[in-house]
Structure formats: C-alpha cells, structure tokens
Amino acid sequence: MPERTVVIASRTGLHARPAKLFVQAAAAQEVPVRIRVGDGRPVPANSMLAVLALGAVHGTEVTLDAEGPGAEAALDSLAGLLARDLDAEEASGG
Amino acid sequence: MAETGGSPASTTGRPAPASAPEQGTGAGTGPGTGAGTLRGLGVSPGRAAGRVCRMAGPPRLPDPLPVADPAREAGLALRALEAVAAELAARAARAEQASDPEAGAILDAQSFMAADPGLHQTVEENIAAGMDAGHAVDAACTHHREALLAAGGYFAERAADLDDIRNRAVAAVLGLPVPGIPDPGHPFVLVAEDLAPADTVNLDPATVLALVTEKGGPTSHTAILARSRGLPAVVACRGAMEIGDGTWVSADGTTGRVETGIGEETAARVQREAAAERRRLAAGSGPGRTSDGHPVELLLNIGSAADLGGGVEAEGVGLFRTEFLFLGRRDAPGFEEQVAAYEAVLRAFPGGKVVIRTLDAGTDKPLPFLDLPQEPNPALGVRGLRVGRVRPGVLDVQLDAIAEAARASGTRPWVMAPMVTTVAEAEAFAVRARERGITRVGAMIEVPAAALRADRLLRGLDFLSIGTNDLSQYAFAADRQHGELADLLDPWQPGLLRLVGECARAGRAAGKPVGVCGEAAADPLLAAVLAGLGVTSLSMSAPGVAAVREELARRSLARCEADARAALDADDPAVARDTVARETVARETVA
Numbered sequence: 253m254p255e256r257t258v259v260i261a262s263r264t265g266l267h268a269r270p271a272k273l274f275v276q277a278a279a280a281q282e283v284p285v286r287i288r289v290g291d292g293r294p295v296p297a298n299s300m301l302a303v304l305a306l307g308a309v310h311g312t313e314v315t316l317d318a319e320g321p322g323a324e325a326a327l328d329s330l331a332g333l334l335a336r337d338l339d340a341e342e343a344s345g346g
Numbered sequence: 347m348a349e350t351g352g353s354p355a356s357t358t359g360r361p362a363p364a365s366a367p368e369q370g371t372g373a374g375t376g377p378g379t380g381a382g383t384l385r386g387l388g389v390s391p392g393r394a395a396g397r398v399c400r401m402a403g404p405p406r407l408p409d410p411l412p413v414a415d416p417a418r419e420a421g422l423a424l425r426a427l428e429a430v431a432a433e434l435a436a437r438a439a440r441a442e443q444a445s446d447p448e449a450g451a452i453l454d455a456q457s458f459m460a461a462d463p464g465l466h467q468t469v470e471e472n473i474a475a476g477m478d479a480g481h482a483v484d485a486a487c488t489h490h491r492e493a494l495l496a497a498g499g500y501f502a503e504r505a506a507d508l509d510d511i512r513n514r515a516v517a518a519v520l521g522l523p524v525p526g527i528p529d530p531g532h533p534f535v536l537v538a539e540d541l542a543p544a545d546t547v548n549l550d551p552a553t554v555l556a557l558v559t560e561k562g563g564p565t566s567h568t569a570i571l572a573r574s575r576g577l578p579a580v581v582a583c584r585g586a587m588e589i590g591d592g593t594w595v596s597a598d599g600t601t602g603r604v605e606t607g608i609g610e611e612t613a614a615r616v617q618r619e620a621a622a623e624r625r626r627l628a629a630g631s632g633p634g635r636t637s638d639g640h641p642v643e644l645l646l647n648i649g650s651a652a653d654l655g656g657g658v659e660a661e662g663v664g665l666f667r668t669e670f671l672f673l674g675r676r677d678a679p680g681f682e683e684q685v686a687a688y689e690a691v692l693r694a695f696p697g698g699k700v701v702i703r704t705l706d707a708g709t710d711k712p713l714p715f716l717d718l719p720q721e722p723n724p725a726l727g728v729r730g731l732r733v734g735r736v737r738p739g740v741l742d743v744q745l746d747a748i749a750e751a752a753r754a755s756g757t758r759p760w761v762m763a764p765m766v767t768t769v770a771e772a773e774a775f776a777v778r779a780r781e782r783g784i785t786r787v788g789a790m791i792e793v794p795a796a797a798l799r800a801d802r803l804l805r806g807l808d809f810l811s812i813g814t815n816d817l818s819q820y821a822f823a824a825d826r827q828h829g830e831l832a833d834l835l836d837p838w839q840p841g842l843l844r845l846v847g848e849c850a851r852a853g854r855a856a857g858k859p860v861g862v863c864g865e866a867a868a869d870p871l872l873a874a875v876l877a878g879l880g881v882t883s884l885s886m887s888a889p890g891v892a893a894v895r896e897e898l899a900r901r902s903l904a905r906c907e908a909d910a911r912a913a914l915d916a917d918d919p920a921v922a923r924d925t926v927a928r929e930t931v932a933r934e935t936v937a
Contacts, residue, residue, distance in 0.1 A: 265676055267500055269451040275458055300458035301465055301490045304504055307497030309676050 254324055255317045256331035263339045265309035270338040275300045277333055281326040285318040297330065381607035386583025387832055388602035389564050390572035391870065391893055393620045394556035395596035395613035398589050399530050401538035402523040404513040411478040423469050423479035426518035430511055431460035433524075456507045460515070465490055479519045487512035499714045500676065527554075535595055537586050540829065541568045551575055555617075556597040558604055560586045563832030564815075564865065572599070573868055576889030578620075580604055582832040600870075627892035631659045634884065634895055636877065640903040643883035644891050645699065647863060651690035653888070662699030664811065664885020665863040666691055668744070672705060678715050678740055684747035685754065692755040699760060701811060701863075701885070703790065704744055706730050706764035716740070725825065730765025730792075731775060741778070749782040762788040762811055766796050766803070773806045790863075792816035797845040800852035800860075807858075810849055811885070814864025818842050837866035838919035843879065847914065850880030861885055870897035871926050877903070878910030901930075 262270040278285050278297035286294035287303065289312060295302035297316065308314055314334065316327050413419050434457035441450035459465065468489055472482035487508050494505045513525045527536070533553050540561040554577065562568045562581035572579030578599030580586075589595065589606055596605045596616045608616075634644035645664025648654060650671075654663075671679045671687050679687075692700055707713045708729020716737055721727035734741045745761070752759050763775045766789035779787045788809035791797050797817065800810060814837050819826045821842055824834040846862065853860030861883035862876050868890030874897055876884060884894060901909070909926045916922035 265500070267504070268455050272451065272455045272458055296464060299462050299464035300455060301462045301493065301508070304455075304459075304501050305490075305493035305497050307499070307501050309499075 253317050253319050254327055255315055256327045257313060257315045258331040258334045260308050260310055260312045260314060261335050261337045263310055263337055265312070266306065266314075266334075267304060271300060271303055273338055274330065274333055275303055277330055281318070281330070282322045283318045283320045283326050285316055285326055285330060287314055287316050289314055382605075384583050384585045384589075384604040384606065386558070386580040386586070386602045386604065387564060387836065388579075388599045389562075389569035389581050389865075390557075390577055390579035391600040391868070391890070392556075392576070392578035392624070393596060393598045393600075393616055394535065394578045395594065395608065395616035395620075396533050396535045396555040397530075397613075398537050398558075398591055398593045398595050399528045399534035400587060400589070400591055401528060401536060401541075402517070402525045403539060404525055405517040405520055405522045407480050407484055407516060408520075410481050413473070413476060413478050416473050419477075419479040419482065420470055420473045422519055423473065423483050423515070424466055426479070426483065426515040427460050427466060427469070427511075429518055430514045431457045433514070434460055434511075452507070455504075456511065459504075459508060460511045462490075480516050483515045483519060484512060487515075529553075530591075535597055537589060538568075539587060540581075541571065549575070551577065556580075556599065558583050558586045558595075558597050560584065561829030563826065563829060563835045564837060570865065570887075573865060573890060574887045582829065627896060630892050630895050630899075632895070633661050634898055636898055636901060636903045636906060638902040638904075640877070640906075642873075642877045642881070642898055643699065643861070644895055645701070645861070645863075645883055645885035646891070647885050647887050648691070650687065651694055654691070654694045660888070660891055662695050662701075663691065664699070664701050664861055664883055666700060666702045668703060668705055669707065672707065672713050672715075675713065675715055678743065681743055681747050681750075684744060685750045688748055688751035688759075689755050692751055692757045692759055696755075696757065699883075700757065701760040701762060701788070701809075701861075702748055703811075704731070704741060704748075704761065704763050705733070707733055725819065730790075731763040731771060732765060745779055745782050745784065749784055752784065758785055760786040760788060760809060762790055762809070764790045764813070765792055765816075766790060767793045768795070769799055769802045769806070772796075772803045776806050791845075791849055792820065794821045794845060797849050800849040801855065804852055804856040804858050809859045809861070810853060811861045811863045812846055812849055812881075814842065814846070814862060814866040817845060817864070821845060833919070836919040837864070837869065837872060838913065838916075838922045840914055840916050840919070840922055843875065843910070843914055843922070846876065846881065847879040847910070850882075853882065854880050859883060868894060870894050871909075871923065871930070873897060874901055874906045875910045875913045875922075875926060878906030878908070 260266050275298055285297040287297045288294040289306050289308060294317060316330055318326050434453050438450045438453035438457060441453055465486055468486035469482045472485050477485065491505050491508050494508065495502045517524055527549060533555050535556045535558060536554050537558045540559050557568055557572050557577055557579040559568050559581045560583060568581055569579060578597055580597050580599060580602050583604055593606055594608050594610055594613045596608055596613065634642040643661045645662050646660045647665040648663055649667050671684060707716060708724060708727060718728060728736060748759060748761055761779055761784050766772050772789050776787045786808045788807050788811060789803055790813045791810050792813040796803060815826060818835045822834040824831040850860050859882040862881050863885035866872055867884035868886035870893045873884050873894040877898060909929065912925045913922040916925055
C-alpha cells in the first residue's frame with residue numbers, strides 16, 4: 253500500500269487550526285486516507301477525534317497510507333500539508 | 347441613584363450566608379416573576395436592569411427508552427450532531443469576525459468533532475445495539491472521550507469540548523433548551539449557576555447587561571471576567587436561578603442587591619441613570635490623588651500589550667501577567683519571542699511604571715511544557731516562584747528576556763516574582779534579577795508568612811505588591827473556586843486588611859512602595875481603605891480605574907486613615923463595608 257512518512261512541522265502540533273486544515277483536506281480526497289504514529293493503529297484521516305487522539309506534537313513522525321486510484325496524489329498533497337508550519341502561515345496571513 | 351432609601355451605599359449587601367429571597371420570588375416553588383429582593387456579593391461595580399435570561403445547565407438523560415424504530419432514532423441523533431456542528435461553525439465565524447482567531451480555531455476544530463464520521467459511526471452502532479438517540483449520543487461521546495484523555499496534555503483538554511458537544515446534542519435530541527449562553531434576541535441580565543471560561547468566549551457585551559450567579563465568589567472566573575469587561579456582576583446570590591425567564595430585574599454590582607419584578611419603566615430608568623453615571627466617570631482623568639493631594643498611583647492589570655488599547659487613563663501597569671505567552675504551549679516560548687512581547691508593553695508606557703510578574707504557573711495552572719507531576723493539593727504545591735525548584739531554566743530565560751527588552755526599549759521595568767514565601771527566596775530571586783541588570787526587584791505578597799515578614803523582605807527588595815485574591819485564599823484557608831466559602835474570601839475581611847496594613851507599614855518604614863494588585867483594588871470604597879492603610883498604588887482591570895479615581899478624590903488622606911481604622915476594627919466584612927459606607931453618606935449629607 254502506498255505510504256508517506258512525514259514529521260509534523262506545525263509549532264503547536266496537530267491540533268486546533270492545523271488539525272482542522274488536515275482533516276478538511278483528507279475529507280476532500282477521493283480515496284480514504286489513514287494516518288498512524290509509528291507502529292500504532294492506523295485511523296481515518298478524515299476523523300477529527302481520531303486525529304486528535306494520535307497526540308501528535310511538533311516533531312512527531314506520522315505515516316499516511318491510502319489505496320486506489322489517485323492514492324499517490326492524495327498522499328503527496330496531505331504529506332505536503334503536514335510538512336508545513338501551518339501555525340506560522342496563520343500568523344503571517346493575519 | 348437608588349430607587350428608594352438614599353444612596354446605594356446605604357443598602358450595602360451581605361455576603362452569601364445571609365442571602366435569601368426576602369419576599370416574592372418563592373425559592374423552591376418554581377420560577378417566580380414577583381417583586382422582591384435577592385442579596386449576593388457585588389463583585390463588579392455598576393448598575394443595570396433588563397429581562398432575565400437563565401443559562402440552561404447540562405441536560406439530564408431520562409431512563410433508556412425501548413426503541414421501536416431504529417432508523418428514526420438514528421436520524422434524530424445524527425441530525426442533532428449536524429445541527430451542533432453547524433452552530434459551532436457559525437460561532438467560529440463570529441469569533442473570527444471579532445478578531446479572536448484563537449477562539450475561532452478552537453471552535454472550528456470543535457465543529458469538526460461534532461461532524462466526525464467516526465463519532466457518527468459509533469452513534470449508529472449504539473442504536474443498532476438497541477439504544478435510544480439520547481443514550482446513543484451520550485455513550486458515543488463517552489467512548490471517544492477516553493481516547494482523547496489517553497492522548498494527554500493539550501489533547502486531553504479537548505475532552506471538555508466533546509462534553510460540550512454531548513450536552514448540546516443530547517439537549518437537541520430531547521427538545522430541551524440549548525446549554526450555554528442564551529440568545530433571546532434582546533439585551534438581558536444573564537443568570538446562571540456559575541460561568542466557566544468556555545461559556546464566556548461568545549459573551550456579547552452589547553446584549554449581556556449584567557451577570558448574576560447563584561454560586562461563585564469575589565475571585566471566581568465570573569467576577570474577574572465581569573470586571574475586565576466592565577459588566578455589573580453579583581455572585582453568590584442565592585435564589586437567583588429561581589427567577590423566571592423574562593422577569594424584569596435590576597442588579598447592583600456594588601451593593602450586591604438584585605431587585606426582581608421591577609417592571610419595564612423602572613428598568614428603563616435604571617439603565618438611563620447607569621449610562622449617565624458611566625459618562626460622568628469616563629470624564630474623570632489625571633493621576634490618583636486624595637482630595638488633599640496625597641498620591642495613590644492608579645495602574646492597570648494586563649495580560650499583554652493588547653489589553654492597553656482601551657483608552658483608559660492610568661499611570662502605568664501594576665501587574666503584567668506573563669502567563670499568556672506560555673499557555674497552551676508544548677514548548678516554552680523562546681528568548682526572542684519573549685523579548686518582543688515584553689518590549690511591546692514597555693514601549694507603551696515609556697515614562698511610566700510597568701511591573702512585570704514572572705511566570706505564575708503550577709499544577710493549579712498547568713502548562714504542558716513544564717511537565718510537572720500531579721499533586722494532591724495543587725494550590726499548596728509547586729507553583730509560582732516554587733516552579734524554579736524543579737525547572738530553574740524557565741525563570742533564567744524569562745529574566746534574560748526582560749533585561750533585553752528593558753535595554754531595547756530604554757526603560758527600567760519593575761520585576762516581581764509570584765508566591766514568594768521566605769526571605770531566602772526573595773533574596774535568591776533578587777540576586778538572579780540584579781545580576782542581569784534589572785534594577786527594580788520586588789515580590790508578590792500572596793502568602794501570609796511573607797506578609798508577616800514584609801519588613802525583612804524589603805531589606806533586599808525595592809517594592810512589594812499584594813495579591814489579595816491569593817492572600818485571602820491562604821489566610822482564610824478557603825479555596826478560591828469554592829462557591830460556598832465566598833464570604834471568607836470577601837476582601838473586606840478585617841483579617842486580610844490587617845495583613846495588608848502590615849505590609850504597608852513596612853513599606854513606609856523603608857521608604858519603598860507597597861501596592862495592591864488584587865481585584866480588591868477595584869472596589870472604590872475599599873480602595874480608600876487601602877490608601878488609608880498606607881498602600882501606595884492600586885492596580886486593577888481598566889474598567890475599574892475611573893470609579894476608584896473619583897472615590898479617592900472625594901476624601902482626604904486623614905479620612906482614608908479613619909476609614910481604614912474603622913474597617914480594621916470591624917468584626918466582619920459586612921460591618922466593615924457598612925461602617926465605611928455609612929461614614930461616606932453621613933459626610934456627604936453634612937456637606
């Protein structure tokens with residue numbers, strides 16, 4: 253199954269606005285995407301509660317996986333999102 | 347000003363234990379709309395009148411129902427969750443519009459929780475297993491709550507957001523009023539058991555006229571919020587929740603009196619009088635002075651430079667709480683970020699006084715990055731300056747940043763530590779601050795032991811600042827959050843005033859300033875008593891400054907000193923307050 257491993261870049265971790273942006277983007281993908289921390293159980297990336305329960309902070313390594321047509325593009329786009337400091341973008345964007 | 351019987355000061359309220367409906371409102375016999383008087387503690391000055399709107403508590407689930415039509419139950423439950431998600435998204439948008447992006451982000455994330463497909467799936471599974479809609483939502487939220495708690499830290503704190511979703515969705519399923527701040531479509535007096543921080547995010551000062559709570563004390567969240575917004579507030583008001591929705595009431599946040607069933611015309615008159623009073627106070631300006639010119643500095647309590655935008659005239663900042671920089675953080679804020687935040691405040695008062703308090707945290711105000719172990723008794727544990735015993739680096743970085751901000755802004759800030767208890771602690775703090783070039787070093791007096799040693803503390807320090815909220819808590823062995831003990835936390839308690847007087851006397855002997863930065867400083871009559879005790883500055887939330895300035899200007903220093911003696915001589919806080927208020931009225935009558 254295609255996978256991407258990425259380090260959470262947002263300063264405050266995967267919660268509040270960064271979590272919202274990620275869950276929103278995951279829900280907009282054409283394939284279901286899952287996310288896990290290390291060898292943990294993968295959870296649906298479109299579930300805010302499941303994503304928060306990962307407890308992923310700044311610097312945590314997470315792995316995304318997906319299967320089916322468009323999986324590679326979906327993973328690239330979501331991994332790219334997590335690799336950006338979404339808090340900093342929020343601050344500079346006003 | 348008062349409807350009957352002279353000045354409101356002559357009808358000063360009694361604290362909680364004496365409060366009970368005097369007539370009419372019929373506690374225990376269902377909501378009343380009749381005429382009567384309730385008494386509580388006035389904690390935020392000013393008067394207001396309007397119709398009552400009560401805040402609904404969390405809905406109670408009835409016994410489980412047998413389910414005849416699972417599809418109907420599922421529809422009911424999911425529609426409720428969708429409605430909650432939509433309401434939260436709308437509140438997020440309002441917060442964004444009100445330039446509160448932090449609250450907006452939290453509400454947005456909460457909206458996504460309510461719309462979570464995983465949550466919806468659990469609800470459907472519960473219904474398939476035979477639960478009714480209400481119990482299915484309740485059980486699903488409980489299930490996901492556990493997962494959040496297990497994630498710890500910030501993520502565990504989001505469990506409260508899920509509880510809020512549970513309460514809203516269950517109320518929607520049961521057809522009960524929505525918990526949270528009501529929105530009746532007209533201005534109202536908000537009546538509640540008590541208010542939590544989350545309830546107040548969307549409190550609109552244009553529609554909420556006053557706050558009246560059944561519980562809470564002078565240092566409760568409700569009281570602090572009301573003072574920072576300039577909203578009249580009465581807490582510990584027994585019988586308040588018995589007032590029927592729509593009843594016309596007036597609330598006096600100075601005396602603690604709540605008049606019920608007053609009628610629309612009287613309410614309109616109270617509102618006009620209150621507006622005139624606010625205009626009159628707003629016209630006052632200049633430094634704090636007694637009528638004979640004795641200076642009492644009027645300063646502001648702030649959390650960041652953003653709190654200085656209100657246009658209130660003050661002589662400086664008496665309490666700059668630095669916690670805001672550290673809250674909700676997984677890592678401590680860096681040196682540069684701290685320098686920028688401190689410099690912004692120092693530059694706002696180039697010639698004036700700015701008192702910076704170093705980080706006041708502990709297990710009662712937990713900060714994730716400190717990673718302090720749980721304590722059985724947090725208020726008596728590792729908090730304030732004591733955090734330095736286990737995490738010394740945090741204070742070092744903060745003092746470095748304050749020193750750098752002072753150099754960059756060309757100012758000389760006053761810097762004090764919270765929760766100083768012994769002379770040795772004060773000396774160690776002073777050494778650390780002075781070796782970085784900080785020249786004005788002081789201590790908060792919140793612990794009775796420190797108040798009793800004020801003279802010795804001042805040998806090595808330049809000033810003291812009395813935090814009356816915590817000093818009350820520790821001197822009276824009464825938890826600040828405990829609604830039943832509000833009377834013990836009354837800042838007019840003669841025992842508390844005696845500790846304040848002890849510190850002020852030490853300050854006078856040493857020729858060094860001793861201020862009060864607890865919320866007690868915002869009570870105009872008490873401010874006069876504090877000045878009479880020898881306190882040299884009063885620091886408060888911005889809305890309190892004008893009334894305190896005016897009250898001080900009405901009396902000479904000798905009068906303040908006589909008021910202070912009378913208050914110290916009283917046997918309980920209500921008598922102390924009544925005595926000083928009566929003296930004030932008597933003198934005005936003669937004049």
